[in-house]
Amino acid sequence: MNKDYYLRFPSVLRNALKEGKVGFPKDLETEYGSEEVYRGVKYTENKKKITQEDFKSQMEKGLPGFSETDIKSYSCSCFRDLEELHMAVHFPKKGRAVAKGIMRSEHGPRVREKGTTHIHWYLYDEIDPSDEFEVIEVWEKNGSK
């Protein structure tokens, strides 16, 4: 892959690619048009609006427990259906919602996980897809929709 392509990504991914800590898999799709997808987002009393922060990868957010040598740690997870996202309603951390929006190749390449509807989206630097997503499901404190 052309090393200049790495320059298009946020610094944390760009540097990991340059240093050889990670590499894109062979099934990376750079041209795919657009597709409707779902994304899990944070939704609390104080945070109801979808923002660019909702699309940052684990590594960009600096969350503990995510491997810097796993390319998936640098992706934004989206899904083609709601089934897997719905499972999260039964897990301990509440304050979540589901957003629906459009995944576009001009915003970044993607890798579709085999055997599931999970898509790893690698957004280019400074891309903010939040305007193209809207919250469609909010879960209450007790987990009910």
Add this chain to the structure above:
Amino acid sequence: MGEKWIEIIDYGILYREIDLVTFDVPLLFVCLDKKKCRKLVLCIDEEQGEYIIANVNAKLLLNLLKNEKTMEQVFRDSDEGTMLYVYYDFECSVFRLKSIPVDEVSANMLPDSGIFFELNNRKISEYIDVLENESRIEIVRMIQI
């Protein structure tokens, strides 16, 4: 063995085998330790780096994936009668753990009671095949002994 997940002080390194449920981050997944013993991991709070870990064998995982036991029950039926509460020590930048007897683990640290896994896709089906094969080999081995 899979990608390294985390190293826990006084416990060792865990390697990710399969992600079962992802929201914006993986919430329920299976890890292996260096002896290839399986651990079922539930994310309590990814921002604080809090997780619950239960020792599980292939049979218990099959109970989970084939909806024979609820998710909560699988955690409570885990080996050795204890679960591990793993948390990130931000001051020292390391993961630490506390061992908690199963009956002292509060309900809000586990999946909601009465809820089955219910998710099914090709990745899960292939993992079920792997676990069933392992179980068959183990039975043959036991018979031979």
